[in-house]
Amino acid sequence: MSATLNGQLLGRTHYATRAVLERELTRLGLTFGQSLLLNVLAAADGPLPRVEAARKLTEALKLSAEAAHATLAELVAATLVAPLAEDASQVTVTPAGRQTQRLVAAASGEIGERLWAGLPADDLAAAARVLEVVRRRAEASLASAA
Known part of the structure; x- marks a missing residue:
């Protein structure tokens, strides 16, 4: 089977692997973003300032600051994260x-090992290099349009 490396293939791969992870996250009571x-x-x-924590999620998922x-x-409501008693603008x-x-992390590691198992190291390294270049270009494009 020959596949063409393009946005559609990357997207389908992302959503398929993310769906596998989200099944585990649901069991833990979490969303992907959480x-x-x-x-x-x-x-x-x-501890991180709330603004910084939200910014990091905004950058990772390309979502609005409000959503982040x-x-x-x-996460605060679920008591997985808490504001500092002395400075509520920071969370830990x-x-x-x-x-x-x-x-x-354990579930994600196990899933990654299972899904990437048996692939040649050289192929994985080449794929990682290509994907990193495409990611950087896409982020540059987003930044220039902002």
């Missing part, structure tokens, strides 16, 4: 949030 934001906050060296702030509010992952993020 899982990404939880990852951002868990990877931070410490709503996702952050959902709670212990329950860290545990949930570890479960997400």
Whole structure:
């Protein structure tokens, strides 16, 4: 089977692999956006300003700031993220949030291993290089149109 590398193939691949992950996220009570934001906050060296956390999600998913702030509010309501007592403009992952993020990372890792298994390392490296160039060009295009 010969496939043409184009936006349609990339999109279909993204949505298929994302659907596999979302099935696991649903079991954890999370949306895709919530899982990404939880990852951002868990990877931070410490608390993040709400604005910065929302900006990172906006950049990752190309969504509005309002939608990103709503996702952050959902994580706070779920007690996976909490504002700092001394400065509510900053948020941090709670212990329950860290545990949930570890479960997400484990599920994501297992899915990735299963879906990418058996593919030659050289092919994976070439695909990664090509996809990174296309991603950068698309982000540059978005930035120039803003």
